[in-house]
Amino acid sequence: MVWGKNIALCFVIFIMTTRKRKNLSLPQSESADGEPLKRLIQSQSDTNPVGHHHHLSPYFSMKDPVRLSDSFFHQSCVDLAKAFLGKVLVRKLTDGTELRARVVETEAYLGGEDKASHSAGGKRTERNTAMFMKPGTIYVYPIYGIYLCMNISSQGEGAAVLLRSLEPLSGHDVMRGLRAAKRKAGAKTLKDKELCNGPSKLCQALDVQRCFDRRDLATDTEVWLEKDPERETVPAGEVVSAHRIGVESHGEWATKPLRFYLRGHPCVSVLNRDAERQMHSQSSTDSQKTVS
């Protein structure tokens, strides 16, 4: 009897989920560079969610084939920072609107020896507690009294990945509204690539709030991470490694290549032409090497 109800409920949710995905294929507003988004959405609606009935709750029985689950976050800090590139951050607002943006720039903060990390030397405070929680835990902290930054904890004691910039994929106008709300009236309209090209800008554009601190990116209902079915992995040759931003005062740790971004992507917040050049010369010398 109870089983019959659960199966019936699963079926209803299955149908609703499928219809919702199809509805997404008609974005309400799209920019000129919205073509990749349409391909992403198309491939999503082509994917049939598989219903697993071995859990009693119909909610948890629907495993999302696109959303990244707990195991993804169980990587070393540097690996996770690179793995984030190309993935899609989704923010579901209270009115149901889903904002989507691709991660194009991250930084690794290792904890321990890493003097630039809030958790340097294993220092644990009320503010940075999320850095010590399980991989996938969101760490949101206020900076300069007026902004927020969003990190995700990784493997490693006190280690976390800072999200530095995103490429807006859908909900551009909502993002523009959220950003404009914090700017002077009469300021010029932001271009798409300016909506999320900085760690605090992306928090504004996606309405990431302080109360998201310590929540789990793998299971939260208001924010999550998806893989892009069109681009499973980003080739290493497209990832630039460069020094981090805003940590100049931390000696040798200021110059370590712990920032990662997609080469040539227009939404990256700060380019490092030297790192890009070195990378290019490195790859050309690599190609001249013979395999022994």
Added chain:
DNA sequence: GGTGCGATCGCCT
């Protein structure tokens, strides 16, 4: 395109 500077307040020492 790049650089310099002020805003503003929670957090930690």
Added chain:
DNA sequence: GGCGATCGCACCG
């Protein structure tokens, strides 16, 4: 009491 994992704007070339 001092400082920041930033941003926007003015100004320069």
